[in-house]
Amino acid sequence: MESEPPFQEIYKTLFVNFSEEGTNSESVHEKKPMILDEYEIPLVDLSRLSLCNLEQKEGKRELASAANQWGLFQVVNHGVSCDVLTRLQREQVKLFRQPFQNKALNSLADYYSWGAPNAATFMQFSWSEAFHIPLNNMPVLKEFNSNLSTTIAEFSEVVCELAQRIAEILAENVGCRSTFFAKNCQPSSCYVRMNRYPPCPVSSSKVYGMVPHTDSDFLTILCQDHVGGLQVAKDGKWVSVKPNPEALIIIIGDLFQAWSNGVYKSIEHRVVTNHEVERFSVGYFFCPTIETVIQTCKEPPLYRKFSFREYRGQVQEDVKTAGTKIGLSKFLM
Ligand SMILES: O=C(O)CCC(=O)C(=O)O
């Protein structure tokens, strides 16, 4: 049985529907010109944090500056072993290699998505499939596949510690309570998202692997394979994040932008498609419990206070009604 979701069929339907609405299919089909720059994404060596006082200070300053200037950066010497990352990738490949019918119907089907359920146009369509797994439901995962569940549990434990560490440093830097994260972001309130981007026969200027978006969490820790395709918006340009096998990618999410009162940037990122090869990535979404209230300690606040539940609800509603996430701008004072 075929493991590939029916991308081509859905894409064709979108093409026909969109053209039939009387729109010029060429112009809507074409993305804005892609301006790529040769910027180097910041890379922070976390081993500095366990050295002398001066090195520690410098390491923390680098982290804060990367989160402020870029909102997306890389870290090395992060403490997540190569062994766990390799095993995770192996399990991930196995999971996606199942027949499509199984992925759509098995006990993890609620976490599975492909394409874009709400896509009304080409530009909202993502040429990818994903398992977005809440970590509060490990028994279901274990019952489904114990190797997969053990590996995800191991990965999550160590990555959660890393996320806590980074979040606390960033919190300290803006002078807000750094104990907030230990109290509100629990391992069980976080998510692991496994992404697969199949080779795409349509030109990469016409469809995304993942549409431009910001993440709705505090921060995301992302591992990507050697293929590349992730890009980040910087000063009005798209910059490619070159794969670095030693590095993990840290992405600041909407909640951190609000909590830090705009000091840290929840930056737009996207994935472009690849004609020849498939690509895999795994993201760890560092989220608070659903009741947690996000409120900055800075004056004057840019955003009104809101609970994570309220934020997620608003995002879901906007996606349903406007076809796209509106995000933090809805919460501006
Ligand atoms: O695959 C990637 O590199 C990015 C994935 C991503 O942005 C996400 O899952 O939110």
Ligand SMILES: [Fe+2]
């Ligand atoms: Fe993302």
